Amino acid sequence: MDLYDKVMDLAKRRGYLWSSFEIYGGIAGFVDYGPLGCLLKNNIINKFRERFIVKEGFYEIESPTVTPYEVLKASGHVDNFTDPIVECKNCLENFRADHIIEEQVDIDTESLSLKELEEVIKKYNIRCPKCGGEFGEVKKFNLMFVTSIGPGKGRRGFLRPETAQGIFIQFKRLAQFFRNKLPFGVVQIGKSYRNEISPRQGVIRLREFTQAEIEYFVHPEKKEHEKFDEVKDLILPLLPAEHQLEGKGIIKMSLGEAVDKGIIRHQTIAYFMAQTMKFLEEIGIDREKIRFRQHLPNEMAHYAIDCWDAEIYTERFGWIECVGIADRTDYDLKSHMAHSGEDLSVFVEGEEREVEDYEIELNYKVVGKIFKKDTKVIESYLKNLGVSDKEKLVKELNEKGEVEICIGDKSFKLTNEHLKIEKVKRVIKGEKVVPHVIEPSFGIDRIFYCLLEHSYREEEDRAYLDLKPEIAPIKAYVFPLVNREGMPELAKRIRDMLRENKIIAEYDDSGAIGRRYMRADEIGVPFCITVDGQTLKDNTVTVRDRNTREQERVKIEELVDYLRSKISSL
Numbered sequence: 001m002d003l004y005d006k007v008m009d010l011a012k013r014r015g016y017l018w019s020s021f022e023i024y025g026g027i028a029g030f031v032d033y034g035p036l037g038c039l040l041k042n043n044i045i046n047k048f049r050e051r052f053i054v055k056e057g058f059y060e061i062e063s064p065t066v067t068p069y070e071v072l073k074a075s076g077h078v079d080n081f082t083d084p085i086v087e088c089k090n091c092l093e094n095f096r097a098d099h100i101i102e103e104q105v106d107i108d109t110e111s112l113s114l115k116e117l118e119e120v121i122k123k124y125n126i127r128c129p130k131c132g133g134e135f136g137e138v139k140k141f142n143l144m145f146v147t148s149i150g151p152g153k154g155r156r157g158f159l160r161p162e163t164a165q166g167i168f169i170q171f172k173r174l175a176q177f178f179r180n181k182l183p184f185g186v187v188q189i190g191k192s193y194r195n196e197i198s199p200r201q202g203v204i205r206l207r208e209f210t211q212a213e214i215e216y217f218v219h220p221e222k223k224e225h226e227k228f229d230e231v232k233d234l235i236l237p238l239l240p241a242e243h244q245l246e247g248k249g250i251i252k253m254s255l256g257e258a259v260d261k262g263i264i265r266h267q268t269i270a271y272f273m274a275q276t277m278k279f280l281e282e283i284g285i286d287r288e289k290i291r292f293r294q295h296l297p298n299e300m301a302h303y304a305i306d307c308w309d310a311e312i313y314t315e316r317f318g319w320i321e322c323v324g325i326a327d328r329t330d331y332d333l334k335s336h337m338a339h340s341g342e343d344l345s346v347f348v349e350g351e352e353r354e355v356e357d358y359e360i361e362l363n364y365k366v367v368g369k370i371f372k373k374d375t376k377v378i379e380s381y382l383k384n385l386g387v388s389d390k391e392k393l394v395k396e397l398n399e400k401g402e403v404e405i406c407i408g409d410k411s412f413k414l415t416n417e418h419l420k421i422e423k424v425k426r427v428i429k430g431e432k433v434v435p436h437v438i439e440p441s442f443g444i445d446r447i448f449y450c451l452l453e454h455s456y457r458e459e460e461d462r463a464y465l466d467l468k469p470e471i472a473p474i475k476a477y478v479f480p481l482v483n484r485e486g487m488p489e490l491a492k493r494i495r496d497m498l499r500e501n502k503i504i505a506e507y508d509d510s511g512a513i514g515r516r517y518m519r520a521d522e523i524g525v526p527f528c529i530t531v532d533g534q535t536l537k538d539n540t541v542t543v544r545d546r547n548t549r550e551q552e553r554v555k556i557e558e559l560v561d562y563l564r565s566k567i568s569s570l
């Protein structure tokens with residue numbers, strides 16, 4: 001049994017994690033959180049809310065998981081949210097082509113096309129790991145779950161593959177809520193769905209999982225962070241792209257230095273790396289098993305300009321990505337602007353000044369035939385450009401004779417022939433800008449598993465979860481030393497008193513006291529309270545600490561305050 005098996009065995013037996021649909025044979029890629037699992041997961045999420053909503057001042061929204069086609073067409077997911085798939089010609093089992101290659105030969109598959117992946121499979125004679133059969137063609141497989149909305153044929157829809165889009169499409173309302181003042185942060189926590197091709201890594205790769213995402217909207221030219229000074233001296237283990245390409249390892253560097261040297265693109269990304277580290281440490285992830293790995297240029301989405309993953313070390317799977325922190329620029333907002341025709345910019349007030357502006361229109365006589373259905377999208381893209389964006393466009397057009405615009409996953413080349421441009425003078429008191437977005441995206445299930453693994457301790461006579469009291473699902477167990485002399489009744493009253501005071505406590509009177517301690521330790525209960533003979537005389541109980549096994553006598557009337565001071569980190 002490796003560590004993963006030990007942790008999962010405990011998780012299953014004691015009500016943390018269960019295989020879904022088990023009585024019908026189960027399906028890979030789904031997991032049930034049992035009674036303790038739900039409590040622990042909620043505690044992790046509460047800590048997330050405490051850090052980002054209470055302390056950072058962001059707000060949370062909740063949008064539907066069922067998403068109409070148009071939204072995910074505009075975001076690029078319909079066309080691009082795919083993984084390469086390959087089928088074994090013999091047993092018909094499907095695999096992710098890039099994973100199957102990387103498992104068998106030391107090749108970076110990140111930038112390879114479908115054809116190139118197929119060539120590698122042929123060249124190295126990579127065979128089906130299940131039956132040794134030969135593989136067929138490598139194809140694209142879209143990871144979204146398809147659904148239809150309403151009866152009959154209904155409207156095409158999908159289960160959302162990320163929570164972020166729900167925030168982008170409400171941008172207009174959100175900007176109004178924040179009175180058009182940048183920067184502002186919006187959080188969404190909830191289920192996301194990805195029809196992963198062959199999820200073979202337990203809770204690490206699920207088909208339905210919980211994300212906690214932050215979309216932090218900033219002025220495109222202002223990516224310094226107001227509170228960067230507070231974190232600039234924090235030293236983090238970094239694995240920059242250059243180090244990976246040159247085969248070098250991790251460097252420990254302060255965030256201030258990393259930004260100054262241009263290793264981290266700007267202060268806002270660095271600030272969120274610091275917040276991520278704090279959050280992970282606060283819930284109890286081992287700080288020595290966290291690193292920040294920068295995406296390689298070919299790994300990053302084409303619209304992102306910098307991306308760092310917080311990776312956490314696990315015994316079986318090595319380093320796994322648990323949080324992705326990316327500067328997604330204005331890609332999402334501009335795509336939704338172009339596809340919906342809505343203006344998703346904010347007006348940033350400034351000094352009154354006269355500017356040269358341009359009125360840019362499409363030359364419909366020419367463009368209709370060339371761009372066909374896309375003409376409307378290009379039209380609304382141009383209509384919503386701010387003054388400086390238009391200036392850039394005209395400048396590029398004059399210099400190069402053409403300009404390329406990117407809308408969603410498509411790009412279009414425009415020449416003078418396609419456009420009618422008129423120079424006008426205008427007095428403005430500010431400018432419309434489409435904000436850029438910095439996105440820290442947390443995978444709660446992966447973090448949950450890593451936390452269980454990092455908390456798992458083995459000693460000669462016991463195995464236990466060293467969960468922080470604040471995070472542990474059950475804070476205290478109350479035992480009667482013997483099942484007579486009124487001890488059970490008193491122990492139950494103490495349990496009820498603790499619950500009444502919002503401290504989750506349980507009562508246990510079965511088996512020897514030693515065994516009860518072991519059971520509580522195994523699920524990570526930080527305190528065990530025993531009612532014994534002395535309790536009946538002086539109203540004190542023993543409180544045993546899970547980790548040290550030391551016991552203290554505490555007056556019953558002081559028990560709530562005593563436990564509170566140990567549980568809360570406030």
Ligand SMILES: Nc1ncnc2c1ncn2[C@@H]1O[C@H](COP(=O)(O)OP(=O)(O)OP(=O)(O)O)[C@@H](O)[C@H]1O
Pocket residue numbers: 162194196203204205206207209211321322323324441442443444445446
């Ligand atoms: N299938 C999944 N199961 C569980 N968590 C996931 C899954 N896919 C993504 N996540 C979590 O959501 C976070 C943000 O999602 P993102 O789209 O950046 O992941 P990703 O880069 O596609 O992940 P991967 O490369 O592992 O598939 C990830 O850091 C991860 O923690």
